[in-house]
Amino acid sequence: MGQLAFGIGLLVAIVVLAITHRLWAPAMGHGGASTWRIAKITVAEARRRRVVQAVVVLVLLILLSMTVFSYLNPREQARMIISGGLSAITVFGILLAIFVAAFLIPQELETRTVYAVLSKPVRRFEFVLGKYLGALIILAAIMTIMTVVLVAVLLVMDHFVPDLTYSTFEPNLANVVFAAVMSYFAVAVLSAYIVLISTVSSTAMTVIASFIIWAIGSLQSQIHDLAAGAETVSTKWFFTMFYWLVPPLENFDFRHEVSNFMQVSYKAGIDAAGVGILYIIVVLLVASVFFNDRQV
Amino acid sequence: MVSDEIVLQIEGLSKVYRSLFAPAGTKAVDSLTLGVRRGETYSIVGPNGSGKTTTLKIVLGLIFPTSGKVNIFGSDVADLAVRERVGFLPEDAYLYDVFTGEELLDFYAGLFGYSRRRRKELVDELLSLVGMQANRRVPFQECSKGMRQRLALAQALVNDPELLILDEPTSGLDPAGRHQMTELIYELKRRGKTILLCSHFLAEVEEVCDRVGIMYRGRLVAEGTLTELAGDPTEIVITASGMSPEGASRVAAHSAVLGVEGDVVRMGHESSDRLWSVLDAVREAGGRVAEVHRPRPTLQDVFVRAIRQDAPERDAGEEVH
Numbered sequence: 001m002g003q004l005a006f007g008i009g010l011l012v013a014i015v016v017l018a019i020t021h022r023l024w025a026p027a028m029g030h031g032g033a034s035t036w037r038i039a040k041i042t043v044a045e046a047r048r049r050r051v052v053q054a055v056v057v058l059v060l061l062i063l064l065s066m067t068v069f070s071y072l073n074p075r076e077q078a079r080m081i082i083s084g085g086l087s088a089i090t091v092f093g094i095l096l097a098i099f100v101a102a103f104l105i106p107q108e109l110e111t112r113t114v115y116a117v118l119s120k121p122v123r124r125f126e127f128v129l130g131k132y133l134g135a136l137i138i139l140a141a142i143m144t145i146m147t148v149v150l151v152a153v154l155l156v157m158d159h160f161v162p163d164l165t166y167s168t169f170e171p172n173l174a175n176v177v178f179a180a181v182m183s184y185f186a187v188a189v190l191s192a193y194i195v196l197i198s199t200v201s202s203t204a205m206t207v208i209a210s211f212i213i214w215a216i217g218s219l220q221s222q223i224h225d226l227a228a229g230a231e232t233v234s235t236k237w238f239f240t241m242f243y244w245l246v247p248p249l250e251n252f253d254f255r256h257e258v259s260n261f262m263q264v265s266y267k268a269g270i271d272a273a274g275v276g277i278l279y280i281i282v283v284l285l286v287a288s289v290f291f292n293d294r295q296v
Numbered sequence: 297m298v299s300d301e302i303v304l305q306i307e308g309l310s311k312v313y314r315s316l317f318a319p320a321g322t323k324a325v326d327s328l329t330l331g332v333r334r335g336e337t338y339s340i341v342g343p344n345g346s347g348k349t350t351t352l353k354i355v356l357g358l359i360f361p362t363s364g365k366v367n368i369f370g371s372d373v374a375d376l377a378v379r380e381r382v383g384f385l386p387e388d389a390y391l392y393d394v395f396t397g398e399e400l401l402d403f404y405a406g407l408f409g410y411s412r413r414r415r416k417e418l419v420d421e422l423l424s425l426v427g428m429q430a431n432r433r434v435p436f437q438e439c440s441k442g443m444r445q446r447l448a449l450a451q452a453l454v455n456d457p458e459l460l461i462l463d464e465p466t467s468g469l470d471p472a473g474r475h476q477m478t479e480l481i482y483e484l485k486r487r488g489k490t491i492l493l494c495s496h497f498l499a500e501v502e503e504v505c506d507r508v509g510i511m512y513r514g515r516l517v518a519e520g521t522l523t524e525l526a527g528d529p530t531e532i533v534i535t536a537s538g539m540s541p542e543g544a545s546r547v548a549a550h551s552a553v554l555g556v557e558g559d560v561v562r563m564g565h566e567s568s569d570r571l572w573s574v575l576d577a578v579r580e581a582g583g584r585v586a587e588v589h590r591p592r593p594t595l596q597d598v599f600v601r602a603i604r605q606d607a608p609e610r611d612a613g614e615e616v617h
Contacts (some may be wrong), residue, residue, distance in 0.1 A: 037406040041392065112390035116451055118385035119461075120357045120407040121376045183605035295359040 034122045035130040042134025043141075046100065056142055057090045067157060074161045074169035075261075079144050081157060082176055083259035085150035090183040090255065093143050095185045098210040100138055101194035104131040105291070116234050116296050125288040132195050132284060139187050147180040151173040175264050179254040185276045186252035190214060192280040193247055196287040199294060216242065217249030248272070248278055298506060303459055303490050304332040304355065309364035311514075324350040326514035328364070332459075335412060337481070337491040339501040341599060342511035349387065349505075351511070352463050355492070356384055363554060368459065378409065383457030387464040387494075389448035393437035397428050397447045405450040415531065422450040426480065442473030449480060462493045466500055478503060498595040508612050510602045515561040518602040525598045531588035532568060534561040534575065536583035543581020550577050565590065 046052050066081045107130070108114040117127065154171035161169040193213050193290065198206040220243060227239035251272035257264050302310055309328040314321035325347040332338040340348050353359045355366050357373045366373040369381060391400055398419050405415040423429045426446035436444060445465065452460060465481065466474040474497075481504050485491060495501050501508060508525060512519040537559050539547065548556040552567035552574050563574055571588070578585060594600070 032410050034407050037403060041403050045392055045394055112386060112388075113392055115358060115386040115390055116384065116404065116448070117407065118358055119379060119382070120404065121379040122407055123376060
């Protein structure tokens, strides 16, 4: 609840900052049309470069390779496939997010393709949003393919693995899809942070900072504990600031519950998604303010 | 047809690049003031690092000035509506290289909100204009330098701009490519476009421009039409073959003659009333007169003179062609 209130407060502050920074003024360009065009060309460019396809093929091979190992019992086999599959989706999703999003804006600046775009009636806010939207579409497509393959593997295995009296193969499909969707939210939040960093730094610095944010975001509860147990005010303040600034990535991680056939709280997922969307809006607004002032 | 209406007004523009290591900064543009009239082709010339590209980037709102202001069509450059009426050809044709010419033009036309049908018409028209119809499906990265430059010009024209800003349009092109690009600029000039051209290829500037501004170390050191900048001819040059060495010495001794070098006799323009006397002296020296002409200084001469006046301690002509 506190996190939500903080997010709303921060959102209001950033909206005020954006307005005073003339993020929407002067006059509207071609609004959503420009953003959508930029998103589409970002997706098309990623498809043509074929690097993403190579990574997808690699992940699919990993997912399919899980079917060839035999385990003690069907339930354990399902657990291993779900755990391994979701981990592959999450980790490769995050890695792809870092390598897709980190290059979006710096590459435009380094290759100077941004000149021909920003000399058109395109607001910088639209440009940032278009690039981010493009990254989201790319990552959604990839993670959907990976999830579909994982689901297919589970269905096929469910068909072929004989159940035992004391153990059955449980594909746990609904929860697997839920966990994959939540991984996508984590990727979306992290991508927004990566876009923010990339508006003020080089590609290399963005990649390094993205890994750090991923690591810290995945350990957010530990940071909260550190803040709670801090002995000095300055240390408490430092860890608390860190806690609020880094994205709550671990809130999106349902791999443990799903792979161990535990009760999954969809409400926790919906709450995390809500907070994640707030983080994305705030972070993209800050990114737009930074990029608005950037000399390209 | 050039009118008196100023479509681009730059007033007291300065740009200082500061960094942690140079807090005082480097002045890229220094108190620049100039105006471009509707229908004219205005060229900013200057050696590399003189502030030309920085000026263009400020005009396009890509970077921000330290002081001064830029108005296009009477509006501040930050006004997006201005960009509906401006086209920009960046130096070295920076476009997305995995796409074909028609895909690129469709994308850039889409940024102006044109419908699919209008975009298709535009793509066809522009590819025809720049002579790229046959290569419309060649990926940009596989295009020659000349083809890339023509496609980049086409993307600058997708909105049929009133003001066209061209940054080094012939940079890196071979003579044929340079000729094609110059012809295209001529065609756009004929269509009434106002053109702001930035270049250090003085020959092309001389060919297409109505007015020239010479920039050096961020400042505008000279501005005007070529005739205004070049001034009146200062010499009369007589080319004559067959003069004996002794005869040439006698011609050189003539009071109106400035000097004799081989077959070339130079005399001061102010002594033009004594031209017949000098020609007689040349004939008496055994020379056969092939040509008499009054050379006007080229833009190269004007450029070097302007820069030397501004910074006599440096040889400024080395970075222009």
